[in-house]
Amino acid sequence: xxxxxxxxxxxxxxxxxxxxxxxxxxxxxxxxxxxxxxxxxxxxxxxxxxxxxxxxxxxxxxxxxxxxxxxxxxxxxxxxxxxxxxxxxxxxxxxxxxxxxxxxxxxxxxxxxxxxxxxxxxxxxxxxxxxxxxxxxxxxxxxxxxxxxxxxxxxxxxxxxxxxxxxxxxxxxxxxxxxxxxxxxxxxxxxxxxxxxxxxxxxxxxxxxxxxxxxxxxxxxxxxxxxxxxxxxxxxxxxxxxxxxxxxxxxxxxxxxxxxxxxxxxxxxxxxxxxxxxxxxxxxxxxxxxxxxxxxxxxxxxxxxxxxxxxxxxxxxxxxxxxxxxxxxxxxxxxxxxxxxxxxxxxxxxxxxxxxxxxxxxxxxxxxxxxxxxxxxxxxxxxxxxxxxxxxxxxxxxxxxxxxxxxxxxxxxxxxxxxxxxxxxxxxxxxxxxxxxxxxxxxxxxxxxxxxxxxxxxxxxxxxxx
Amino acid sequence: xxxxxxxxxxxxxxxxxxxxxxxxxxxxxxxxxxxxxxxxxxxxxxxxxxxxxxxxxxxxxxxxxxxxxxxxxxxxxxxxxxxxxxxxxxxxxxxxxxxxxxxxxxxxxxxxxxxxxxxxxxxxxxxxxxxxxxxxxxxxxxxxxxxxxxxxxxxxxxxxxxxxxxxxxxxxxxxxxxxxxxxxxxxxxxxxxxxxxxxxxxxxxxxxxxxxxxxxxxxxxxxxxxxxxxxxxxxxxxxxxxxxxxxxxxxxxxxxxxxxxxxxxxxxxxxxxxxxxxxxxxxxxxxxxxxxxxxxxxxxxxxxxxxxxxxxxxxxxxxxxxxxxxxxxxxxxxxxxxxxxxxxxxxxxxxxxxxxxxxxxxxxxxxxxxxxxxxxxxxxxxxxxxxxxxxxxxxxxxxxxxxxxxxxxxxxxxxxxxxxxxxxxxxxxxxxxxxxxxxxxxxxx
Numbered sequence: 001x002x003x004x005x006x007x008x009x010x011x012x013x014x015x016x017x018x019x020x021x022x023x024x025x026x027x028x029x030x031x032x033x034x035x036x037x038x039x040x041x042x043x044x045x046x047x048x049x050x051x052x053x054x055x056x057x058x059x060x061x062x063x064x065x066x067x068x069x070x071x072x073x074x075x076x077x078x079x080x081x082x083x084x085x086x087x088x089x090x091x092x093x094x095x096x097x098x099x100x101x102x103x104x105x106x107x108x109x110x111x112x113x114x115x116x117x118x119x120x121x122x123x124x125x126x127x128x129x130x131x132x133x134x135x136x137x138x139x140x141x142x143x144x145x146x147x148x149x150x151x152x153x154x155x156x157x158x159x160x161x162x163x164x165x166x167x168x169x170x171x172x173x174x175x176x177x178x179x180x181x182x183x184x185x186x187x188x189x190x191x192x193x194x195x196x197x198x199x200x201x202x203x204x205x206x207x208x209x210x211x212x213x214x215x216x217x218x219x220x221x222x223x224x225x226x227x228x229x230x231x232x233x234x235x236x237x238x239x240x241x242x243x244x245x246x247x248x249x250x251x252x253x254x255x256x257x258x259x260x261x262x263x264x265x266x267x268x269x270x271x272x273x274x275x276x277x278x279x280x281x282x283x284x285x286x287x288x289x290x291x292x293x294x295x296x297x298x299x300x301x302x303x304x305x306x307x308x309x310x311x312x313x314x315x316x317x318x319x320x321x322x323x324x325x326x327x328x329x330x331x332x333x334x335x336x337x338x339x340x341x342x343x344x345x346x347x348x349x350x351x352x353x354x355x356x357x358x359x360x361x362x363x364x365x366x367x368x369x370x371x372x373x374x375x376x377x378x379x380x381x382x383x384x385x386x387x388x389x390x391x392x393x394x395x396x397x398x399x400x401x402x403x404x405x406x407x408x409x410x411x412x413x414x415x416x417x418x419x420x421x422x423x424x425x426x427x428x429x430x431x432x433x434x435x436x437x438x439x440x441x442x443x444x445x446x447x448x449x450x451x452x453x454x455x456x457x458x459x460x461x462x463x464x465x466x
Numbered sequence: 467x468x469x470x471x472x473x474x475x476x477x478x479x480x481x482x483x484x485x486x487x488x489x490x491x492x493x494x495x496x497x498x499x500x501x502x503x504x505x506x507x508x509x510x511x512x513x514x515x516x517x518x519x520x521x522x523x524x525x526x527x528x529x530x531x532x533x534x535x536x537x538x539x540x541x542x543x544x545x546x547x548x549x550x551x552x553x554x555x556x557x558x559x560x561x562x563x564x565x566x567x568x569x570x571x572x573x574x575x576x577x578x579x580x581x582x583x584x585x586x587x588x589x590x591x592x593x594x595x596x597x598x599x600x601x602x603x604x605x606x607x608x609x610x611x612x613x614x615x616x617x618x619x620x621x622x623x624x625x626x627x628x629x630x631x632x633x634x635x636x637x638x639x640x641x642x643x644x645x646x647x648x649x650x651x652x653x654x655x656x657x658x659x660x661x662x663x664x665x666x667x668x669x670x671x672x673x674x675x676x677x678x679x680x681x682x683x684x685x686x687x688x689x690x691x692x693x694x695x696x697x698x699x700x701x702x703x704x705x706x707x708x709x710x711x712x713x714x715x716x717x718x719x720x721x722x723x724x725x726x727x728x729x730x731x732x733x734x735x736x737x738x739x740x741x742x743x744x745x746x747x748x749x750x751x752x753x754x755x756x757x758x759x760x761x762x763x764x765x766x767x768x769x770x771x772x773x774x775x776x777x778x779x780x781x782x783x784x785x786x787x788x789x790x791x792x793x794x795x796x797x798x799x800x801x802x803x804x805x806x807x808x809x810x811x812x813x814x815x816x817x818x819x820x821x822x823x824x825x826x827x828x829x830x831x832x833x834x835x836x837x838x839x840x841x842x843x844x845x846x847x848x849x850x851x852x853x854x855x856x857x858x859x860x861x862x863x864x865x866x867x868x869x870x871x872x873x874x875x876x877x878x879x880x881x882x883x884x885x886x887x888x889x890x891x892x893x894x895x896x897x898x899x900x901x902x903x904x905x906x907x908x909x910x911x
Binding site: 052085094097102104105107122150152155268305308312322346379380382386389391451 | 511512513514552553556557559560561562563564565580581582587611614615617618619621622624625627725726727728729730760761762763768771772773774775776777778779798799800830833834835836837838839840841843844845846847
């Protein structure tokens with residue numbers, strides 16, 4: 001078949017958060033035969049050899065995501081990502097993509113709260129091309145007003161597509177804004193529309209100059225390569241790039257939440273949505289902490305498979321919900337949330353669903369979880385480790401996101417061991433300790449009929465788009 | 467294979483093709499006693515096994531009155547089978563760490579399994595997989611619940627501009643042909659589905675003779691052969707494979723504007739395209755890469771996105787199926803730009819149809835498709851997908867080996883002729899969801 005959807009995936013922005021994320025995802029694929037080197041200019045290079053097929057995935061990661069942005073210019077990390085395809089002093093606009101395509105490559109880029117990444121999948125013989133082009137745009141990017149004024153319109157279309165016209169996208173955006181009042185995780189990765197409308201090419205240039213330096217970047221290569229050759233190529237192309245001091249990052253810590261928060265969002269939709277988000281600890285000390293691992297297992301007990309409690313009880317047995325998901329991502333630069341989201345069954349209300357979820361949580365707090373449930377989650381983690389090795393792209397993604405989050409990728413091994421060691425009592429304890437109302441924010445999508453709704457006024461008159 | 471590789475004269479391409487990926491994919495193929503076709507690749511790199519089984523049981527076998535039966539049948543197979551309840555099945559499956567998947571489209575309905583090859587886990591996972599395949603029970607209470615869930619999901623989908631776009635597009639392109647039915651069914655038709663509908667559909671369409679089995683991974687040929695027999699011996703007798711109703715061509719251009727309050731207009735232009743076995747497959751595939759399939763480097767992306775900033779995503783595709791799948795061009799843009807964006811798309815298509823690709827475009831397209839061939843088969847998952855497609859659409863066993871050769875042979879004239887034969891703006895439908903008050907200019911010139 002053709003790939004009709006491939007275009008939709010282009011230049012995908014990693015979502016702010018994914019409700020359907022299962023607990024095992026950050027921990028699988030722990031095959032740590034990697035080689036690592038740091039160039040004199042501070043650029044780190046990590047290589048994962050995998051010789052099953054003559055292909056390679058090449059990624060350049062920058063520790064610069066929306067977490068590093070300031071009010072008034074939200075979305076600039078992602079806008080810069082788009083501008084990285086718009087030419088350098090030596091390579092004209094669009095040429096990067098043309099050269100990669102002509103080499104048989106596939107390419108894309110992603111921006112998240114924590115990082116920006118650029119990647120190509122290629123025949124192994126084209127790795128050098130990838131390095132030559134990436135090194136060039138790491139040092140020599142040109143951001144012209146003309147190209148910026150066109151591309152910022154593309155980014156606004158992207159925001160309309162992914163957020164403005166997606167009721168659940170708006171709900172999630174508003175939820176984050178309600179949870180985080182001080183921390184930058186409260187702001188959308190794509191940026192507020194007003195900030196996009198008022199952004200200038202110099203904002204993008206400032207961002208580039210602040211963060212795009214080898215000592216704030218990392219190369220990850222996985223595939224049919226020899227580590228020594230990759231290091232030599234990296235030295236050849238990136239070695240001469242001068243490093244600059246990276247500005248100090250201030251923590252912007254979120255103050256403790258002291259009471260439940262509730263918001264609602266009206267949008268054209270059929271079904272309501274309920275999302276509950278608790279502030280929860282992020283993993284920092286991989287060796288010595290236990291609670292983040294226990295929360296990870298709790299998410300698995302609730303939603304690690306079709307057999308898990310939320311789907312089993314609320315969807316299948318009691319038919320209160322059409323769907324329920326739980327998620328907890330504890331390896332990232334900023335604070336973590338434990339989230340449960342659901343859609344009430346027809347004729348049921350969000351209030352009933354909320355009560356049912358609370359009852360399920362109370363059951364765990366009172367009675368704990370069974371050894372069988374824990375064993376089931378652990379079995380999936382073990383199998384997941386093997387399955388994920390099928391994809392070199394996944395392996396490179398995992399190494400990069402761990403490292404950018406501040407975790408040595410080799411600590412995945414430790415994390416897996418710690419996860420296997422979680423006890424039922426620990427799961428019960430974290431359910432009691434963290435899933436409490438004082439740190440809870442609840443967001444509800446209040447569906448409105450599509451018919452008869454006036455179109456939202458079109459955004460007119462870009463400041464710089466005339 | 468060696469002689470085919472030699473047929474390619476471009477040295478750079480030759481170098482890439484000489485890499486082992488294509489040559490080292492020894493596909494073994496046979497039929498089970500019950501008549502199912504089996505495709506097997508042995509690979510011991512990872513201690514895991516992928517199995518998939520697809521049936522000619524897609525939504526094309528639905529009727530307008532009971533639209534949704536095909537999808538509901540597949541969906542319920544794992545929700546009660548061989549004496550096990552849905553929760554017993556999911557518990558036991560989760561205990562093995564295996565992943566169970568569904569595949570469902572207009573042509574196909576099928577199941578897949580990825581399991582570790584450690585004995586205990588694999589045995590248990592395969593036992594469950596076989597029960598689901600051969601002894602689904604379609605419990606009435608589960609059906610009622612799933613109907614309610616499906617109805618909610620359909621109503622929810624119908625509030626979204628992208629669903630309204632694809633629904634209206636399919637209706638207009640396919641009229642009364644079953645390719646116009648959506649896999650989910652309609653809220654009204656799902657409500658009428660009974661348990662007898664599901665058991666009837668299962669008995670008719672989930673037979674060995676309609677099945678394609680793919681096995682890949684860490685097992686031997688003998689074990690794969692035994693597994694294929696086990697998977698298919700207990701299947702229903704089923705209806706013989708018959709040819710589908712051909713898709714009628716459109717006779718004129720039509721435009722439909724659908725109201726929606728979204729900030730963007732969602733636009734799709736297209737018509738029935740080609741069957742998977744069409745002789746023009748490769749010229750159209752390569753040509754479409756140049757027109758709108760080639761990511762950032764396609765003409766449509768260049769004109770709509772790069773030059774004018776009108777859309778985040780703009781593309782064209784052919785989706786060849788058993789009968790003629792759609793050709794479509796799509797984009798989303800701020801409502802007040804819909805007319806402009808549509809005009810750009812029409813002009814881009816018209817230019818491509820009249821002038822064809824340039825020699826440079828064709829050469830770059832071939833470089834991408836041929837140079838990137840190894841990326842199509844560099845994981846077990848991708849190889850399984852390819853085998854399933856080769857099997858279901860009856861493509862030659864040498865399909866992957868021939869692929870680059872066929873791409874290399876495509877000429878500018880081939881592309882022009884093929885597009886002239888299959889793409890005609892005077893017989894295309896245009897759907898605009900969330901459009902402006904006045905419909906955009908019709909497609910006819």
